[in-house]
Amino acid sequence: MEPVKFKTIVTVIIVSVGSILGVFLIGGGNVTANQSLGIGIDFGERDVVWTDLDLHVHGNPFDALDKACEENGFTLTVNDGAVSEIDGVAADEDRTWDLWVVRRGNVIWDRLSDNNVNLLDFTVSMWAYCSATEEPTVAVDQVGNSVYGFPRAQRTVTLSPSLTEIVGSLNAVNTLVGTDKYSNYPAEVTNRQNKGDVTIIGDYLSPSYELIMKVSPDMVLCDGSQYSHFEMSERLRKVGVNALVMYGGESIDTILDNIFIAGVAMGYDLRASEVIALIEEAVDVLTESLRSEGTEFVSTMVSLSADKAPWVSGSYTYIDDILTQMFGNNVFSNSEGWVHSNSEYIAKNNPSTIIILTEDYSATQQEYDLLLSSMSKEWKDTDAYKNGRVYVICDSANEMVSRAGPRCTQIMELVARILHTGAFDGTGVDKFIGNDYEKYLTHTRDLGFG
Secondary structure: OOOOHHHHHHHHHHHHHHHHHHHHHHOOOOOOOOOOOEEEEEOOOOOEEEEEOOOOOOOOHHHHHHHHHHHHOOOEEEEOOEEEEEOOEEOOOOOEEEEEEEEOOOOOEEEOOOOOOOHHHEEEEEEEEEOOOOOOOOOEOOOOOEOOOOOOOOOEEEOOHHHHHHHHHOOOHHHEEEEOOOOOOOHHHHHHHHHOOOEEOEOOOOEOHHHHHHOOOOEEEEEOOOHHHHHHHHHHHHOOOOEEEEOOOOOHHHHHHHHHHHHHHHOOHHHHHHHHHHHHHHHHHHHHHHHHOOOOOEEEEEEOOOOOOOEEEOEOOHHHHHHHHOOEEEOOOOOEOEEEOOHHHHHHHOOOEEEEEOOOOOOOHHHHHHHHHOOOHHHHOOHHHHOOOEEEEOHHHHHHHOOOOOOHHHHHHHHHHHHOOOOOOOOOOOOEEOOOHHHHOOOOOOOOOO
């Protein structure tokens, strides 16, 4: 990774472009979407069975469902024009089986009350078991492309480190033929890069179309937080290359959606289910452990530097979601996204714990002391500084924290140990955490994603 300037530049782009990009993509802009020819049966909690069908023959929703149940050996009960049971899962007063669709040029689910439709009119269709407040499992990417119906990936390109790590968690590194220049995890990725089996196709902000095309991919995964990636996906699809724009990863839930999408699109859906289950179990273990200990919320600030005017995490960020789940109270939660703050606001919000994510310093006592000495008076007036609760995450630990990927639970455990001294096993963490971050992990060290 290059110096912290890289992350700061990325942050600025996400802040300045993100809202515009979201309006354009989610608000129903001109989207040319990949359509799935088939029908899904969603039993809830990302348990989806997809069946490829010729919708010119089985375009009626009930006909398609009947054919899908026949092919999968599922029982099906329809009473008075309503689906009451599929494979032993029966509708009740809480959840019902309904037809859901994503309309062309859109990205949101729509529950249909009139099932007299032709499935060819929609990007993707799903019979889903949902309550009144639920929606089916994600089935389109951030720009409305269906994630179903692709052949198993043989030659994959990823345009960001977090997406590379997702492919790694799927045990599909062998399919990688191209990555961005910052992708360096898991170790097998760098090994394949060094051997020439994986080509560097540019940096995170500006991937090269020519280099991508040179490696002849059959699947390209793009990062939805970058407009350049959206443009690249459109350009690739116009020449027949399969490309999906993954969600920005502003929460654990969107990370799980991205893992699900990658697994389905690449043909690694069973492994994706295993990874998601491992992450969900680890989250439950961490949160329940803290809850059982009667843990109280800790006022916290997460910053990208110790400057007088640093970038800090507000709400609707990946790290904010982690803080909340690990009983942290983000003192900048009234702002959205990564925001440019100043020393006066830091002193006013007065966090009791400060976490600094940086690539300007290394994990040594000398570097830590240097960072503390560089702080302005306003920083030093905070309870965090006065009580010795300023923590620095740097080196490979910072790389991990900057990536919204499958190692999210390891980040959660680190954050929990920072916020709550003695959590889990009575041991704390050093004030600076770097390449040896795994030594602090007990619940999440061996999830097998690296």
